[in-house]
Amino acid sequence: MKLDVVHDLQSVYRKLVDSTSRPGLISDLGKEAALLDGENPAGCSRSILLLALTLLDPEVTFKVYGGDAEAFEKEINQLTFAKAVQADKADYLILLKDAGAGSLEHAIEMADPGTFINPHKSATIIAETGIITEGNKLLLSGPGIQTSTGINIELAGNWIEKRNEKNKEYPTGVDLVFVDRNHQLLSLPRTTQITESREVEKEWVM
């Protein structure tokens, strides 16, 4: 590993801070991911591995969906000493790119939303998705966003609906972190409102 666990993970963390405090701001983990060249435990993406190294340690638990989940859990446990547990008990739910259809919805449903007394004891879902770019298919608003901002993300399914359902009783809820294969990172904390834009459809009809 050419990755410097002090300086390069600090840099990953700051990008996570930037993207979480400004939802819709896409951060590029490409530079740090390149340092993991050759590292590819159990077929997980390098950005996912970077986030695991940044956030996980023996004080937290996690659960992996997709691919050879068991092998990856073993690998992550050996790297970070975090413990793999069932979905509803996990601090971090990690979805690999080959997690089956409906996995994200399942993870959102199972994830611990915390309580009104302790909303910080909620889970964070980290998922590898299709391409993430600036755009106008999803409009985001809420803290960290001046009026509104737009993104495009290649991600099928009814995850937005499931997320709305999960986060309807603020401050409980789950926070989402998405990375794509180009190491672009998007963070959607529970406070971010997502509106699906109908603009694309309208254009098509006309």
Next chain:
Amino acid sequence: MNNAYNFAFFDEGSKREIRRATLKAIAIPGYQVPFASREMPIGRGWGTGGLQLTLSLIGKEDVLKVIDQGSDESVNAVSIKKLVKDTTGVQITDHTSQATIIQSRHRIPEVPLRTDQILVLQVPLPEPLRYFEPSEHETKKLHAEKEYSGAWLMLFEQIMKYGSMTTGADHPVMVHGRYVMAPSPIPRFDNPKMDENEALILLGAGREKKIYAVPPYTRIVSLDFEDYPFEGESFHGKCCRLCGSEGVFLDELIDEATGETFYQCNDTSYCCEILNEAEKAGVN
């Protein structure tokens, strides 16, 4: 830089724990996230909460500014800067506009903050409801239930007693319409600067082991009443004796020789910058 220390003083496990708490704090604006506050080689009550945030954030490329009640040169600010510089080698500045991380006690700088800056505020007492509710268990319950009538009652009693809201510093605010939050002992003058600020604001309480956050562009409303609207300290008709600035937070001082009252910018680096600009303009 002293290589006997870890970079940024902490071991990586300590940083990770503070970082996880910080990300949760950003996701739940105004909510106090507990964290395992570390012992620091500076005195308690000297901004260990802010310092721990700064150390968990800082990287080699950062430029740090530390201010204590508006001054970059106080003993407190100097000892914090020394610790960070000794363990990271980062560049230190007095200029607000040049800093990427600004750690402050009791003030938000006069120069407006930008999107590429993080303001870290040192907090002695993070719980705005502690004044009337001593139990942590109870205050957590009040926050959970959004039961803030006690906070309003506290302000109302002050109005009854003094005829106005004489809360001085640390006037409570409502964050994103959900949590009542202690903005740290900044003067009321600085409260409006928190509203929809462009920078991320992180608040750290070392002794009380709490981290909380105000993301950029977040609605911050100072608690008040229709009949007694919130007002910052007014310096109407007054200006800084040194640089002539109006509309900034001024310290009231007394000239010992003449006994006359005069005013000076509380934010000393701002005052110097204005003076230097004036000097340059004068030379040209």
